[in-house]
Amino acid sequence: SQPNVFITRRLPASLDPLKALASVEVWTKRQPPPYDVLLNKIQAIDGLLCLLTDPIDRSLIEAGNQLRVISQMAVGYDNIDIPAATEKRIPVGHTPDVLTDATADFAWALLMAAARRVVEADRFTRAHQWQTWEPDLLLGGNIAGATLGIVGLGRIGQAMARRAKGFDMRILYTNQERCDSALETALNAEFVAFDELLQASDFVTIHTPLTPETHHLFGDRQFQQMQRSAVLINTARGTIVDPEALYRALAQGQIAAAAIDVTEPEPIPADSPLLTLDNLIITPHIASASRQTREKMATMAIANLVAGLRGERLPHCVNPEVYP
Numbered sequence: 001s002q003p004n005v006f007i008t009r010r011l012p013a014s015l016d017p018l019k020a021l022a023s024v025e026v027w028t029k030r031q032p033p034p035y036d037v038l039l040n041k042i043q044a045i046d047g048l049l050c051l052l053t054d055p056i057d058r059s060l061i062e063a064g065n066q067l068r069v070i071s072q073m074a075v076g077y078d079n080i081d082i083p084a085a086t087e088k089r090i091p092v093g094h095t096p097d098v099l100t101d102a103t104a105d106f107a108w109a110l111l112m113a114a115a116r117r118v119v120e121a122d123r124f125t126r127a128h129q130w131q132t133w134e135p136d137l138l139l140g141g142n143i144a145g146a147t148l149g150i151v152g153l154g155r156i157g158q159a160m161a162r163r164a165k166g167f168d169m170r171i172l173y174t175n176q177e178r179c180d181s182a183l184e185t186a187l188n189a190e191f192v193a194f195d196e197l198l199q200a201s202d203f204v205t206i207h208t209p210l211t212p213e214t215h216h217l218f219g220d221r222q223f224q225q226m227q228r229s230a231v232l233i234n235t236a237r238g239t240i241v242d243p244e245a246l247y248r249a250l251a252q253g254q255i256a257a258a259a260i261d262v263t264e265p266e267p268i269p270a271d272s273p274l275l276t277l278d279n280l281i282i283t284p285h286i287a288s289a290s291r292q293t294r295e296k297m298a299t300m301a302i303a304n305l306v307a308g309l310r311g312e313r314l315p316h317c318v319n320p321e322v323y324p
C-alpha cells in the first residue's frame with residue numbers, strides 16, 4: 001500500500017512528485033495543527049512535512065510507529081528533537097542555501113532601516129509631523145565605513161559579510177570555530193572574541209542557530225558591553241535574545257536601536273512592552289519571504305520527503321549519522 005504523508009500547511013509548490021508515490025494529507029487551516037492533532041496523525045504516517053511552528057518533540061517522534069522521514073521547510077530545526085529522531089534512525093531534512101540571500105537581504109534591510117530610522121520616519125510623516133527640513137531631524141548613524149559584528153559566520157553570516165564589503169565596513173565575527181584564512185581574506189572578516197565584537201561593533205547581527213549555548217546569548221551583560229550608538233539585528237531565532245533585557249537596553253538607551261524579525265515567544269504577545277518602543281523595528285519572521293525563495297524552500301522540502309519515502313539519502317539531511 002502507499003505510504004501516508006501529513007503536511008502541516010499549504011505549500012507554495014506542486015505536490016505532484018509526492019502524490020505520485022504517497023497518499024497525502026494537507027492541514028489547510030491558517031493556524032498550525034494543535035499538538036493533539038499532530039500526535040494523532042503521526043501514528044499513521046510514514047512521512048511528515050513540517051514548519052518551524054510545529055513542536056516535533058520526543059513524545060511525538062516516539063509515537064511515530066512507522067515514521068521514516070521528517071522534512072522541515074526551514075533551514076533552522078530547533079523545533080525538532082533531533083537526538084530523538086536519530087535514535088529512531090529517522091532522517092530529518094531542512095532547506096539550506098536557497099534562503100541564504102533572501103535572508104541576508106532582509107537582515108540588511110533591517111540594518112539600514114534601523115540605522116536611518118526609516119520606519120519611525122514613515123510614522124512621523126503619516127502623523128503629519130513633517131513641517132520643514134531640519135538639520136537635526138531624525139538623525140541616525142552612518143552605515144558606510146562602520147564596523148559590523150557578525151555573530152555566526154555560516155551561510156547567512158557570510159552573505160552579510162559580502163554585502164558589508166560593498167559598504168566599506170570593517171567586519172568582525174565570532175563563530176563556534178574560526179573559519180579558514182582563505183574565507184576570512186575573501187570576506188575581509190576578522191575573528192574576535194564575543195566580548196570584543198560587542199564592544200567594537202556599530203552593528204551586531206545574529207546568524208547563529210538556536211542551541212542550548214545560544215539560548216539568551218544576549219542579556220543585560222551583553223547589552224552593557226555594546227556601544228550606546230549600537231544597533232542589534234536579529235533574523236535568527238528570538239530566543240537567542242532575552243526579551244526583557246532587550247527592552248531594558250532599548251528603553252534606557254544602553255543601545256540606540258534594534259531590528260528583529262524573530263521574537264520570544266512567537267508571535268509577540270500583544271502586551272509585550274517591546275511594542276511600545278520607537279527605537280525597535282519588529283517584523284513577523286519574514287526574512288526568507290521572497291516569492292522565489294519560498295517556492296524553492298517548499299520544493300526542496302518536498303524533494304527531501306520524497307527521497308526519505310523512497311529509502312534514499314535526503315539531499316539535505318541534518319542528521320546524516322542515521323545512515324550506515
Ligand code: GLV
Nearest residue numbers: 073074075076288
Ligand atoms: C526560518 O526561520 C528558517 O529557519 O528557515
Ligand code: GLV
Nearest residue numbers: 132133134135136
Ligand atoms: C538635502 O536635501 C541636501 O540638499 O543636502
